Amino acid sequence: MLNYSNVIENDKSYPGLQMREIKPVMKLIIRGKKRQFLSAVGKSLNLLLPNEANTSSRSDQLTALWLSPDEWMIFSNEILKSDYNNYDVEKLLNKNICKTNLGAVTDVTDQFVLINLKGDKIFDLFETGSPFNFNDFKSKKGLVTQTILTKIDIIVHNQDINDVNLFVRRSFSDHLFSWMNDSASRL
Amino acid sequence: MFLINCPFCGEREQSEFKAGGEAHIVRPKQPTELSDDQWAEYLFMRKNIKGIQFERWNHIHGCRKWFNMVRDTSNDEIKAVYKMGEKPPVK
Ligand SMILES: [Zn+2]
Numbered sequence: 524m525l526n527y528s529n530v531i532e533n534d535k536s537y538p539g540l541q542m543r544e545i546k547p548v549m550k551l552i553i554r555g556k557k558r559q560f561l562s563a564v565g566k567s568l569n570l571l572l573p574n575e576a577n578t579s580s581r582s583d584q585l586t587a588l589w590l591s592p593d594e595w596m597i598f599s600n601e602i603l604k605s606d607y608n609n610y611d612v613e614k615l616l617n618k619n620i621c622k623t624n625l626g627a628v629t630d631v632t633d634q635f636v637l638i639n640l641k642g643d644k645i646f647d648l649f650e651t652g653s654p655f656n657f658n659d660f661k662s663k664k665g666l667v668t669q670t671i672l673t674k675i676d677i678i679v680h681n682q683d684i685n686d687v688n689l690f691v692r693r694s695f696s697d698h699l700f701s702w703m704n705d706s707a708s709r710l
Numbered sequence: 711m712f713l714i715n716c717p718f719c720g721e722r723e724q725s726e727f728k729a730g731g732e733a734h735i736v737r738p739k740q741p742t743e744l745s746d747d748q749w750a751e752y753l754f755m756r757k758n759i760k761g762i763q764f765e766r767w768n769h770i771h772g773c774r775k776w777f778n779m780v781r782d783t784s785n786d787e788i789k790a791v792y793k794m795g796e797k798p799p800v801k
Pocket residue numbers: 716717718719720769772773774775
């Protein structure tokens with residue numbers, strides 16, 4: 524882990540909406556196409572990658588998000604120690620996926636900022652700045668989408684009802700978070 | 711503003727996509743044997759017709775995959791979307 528500082532200094536709370544950064548959380552992007560890739564990841568992590576579009580899967584330790592037909596994000600469910608940047612999961616995948624030429628593993632822990640949103644106003648906030656149709660999305664636990672929010676690329680994971688994980692690139696996160704606060708204050 | 715049916719993610723708003731120009735342009739097998747005019751023809755010249763056009767699009771703010779689209783450029787009606795490498799489903 525390269526970057527220890529918080530992008531988002533304070534948790535924010537509005538009627539029906541709470542927002543906070545969750546860190547440190549391990550985040551990996553894995554890519555591969557072959558069937559052996561899918562089974563090797565499944566065996567290594569004890570977690571089947573979702574192959575249906577816009578869905579996710581979850582084990583005790585990890586969550587896997589579908590990003591594209593050959594790309595997934597894996598992140599740790601629990602918060603890790605902040606002085607620890609050796610991920611056993613990454614090592615294991617490097618051994619079973621990269622060394623065997625089945626696919627690629629990239630550590631994006633510091634590239635993406637994870638903002639967790641809670642409350643019944645989450646999608647009212649998103650609808651003020653995203654072209655994505657959240658009508659069906661919001662009631663289905665586990666759905667995932669990549670879209671834009673106020674012209675910034677985001678990954679949205681509907682972790683639970685009224686409990687959403689939002690991933691945004693670190694360089695955009697400060698601006699996005701201040702926009703979200705501004706928008707939330709007018710809901 | 712119109713909806714595009716990404717072959718991988720489903721129906722999304724146009725602003726998530728980027729147009730990538732005319733589809734099904736084949737790179738010449740032996741570029742060195744072409745004249746400059748022929749190479750320029752391959753590199754730069756595009757049909758840009760009013761009517762049914764075959765185009766490449768990229769779901770750049772979504773799955774980031776390329777795909778093909780048949781679009782009527784006169785009214786933006788999308789006739790079909792299909793994956794790279796597939797034959798166009800309409801003429
Ligand atoms: Zn897509």
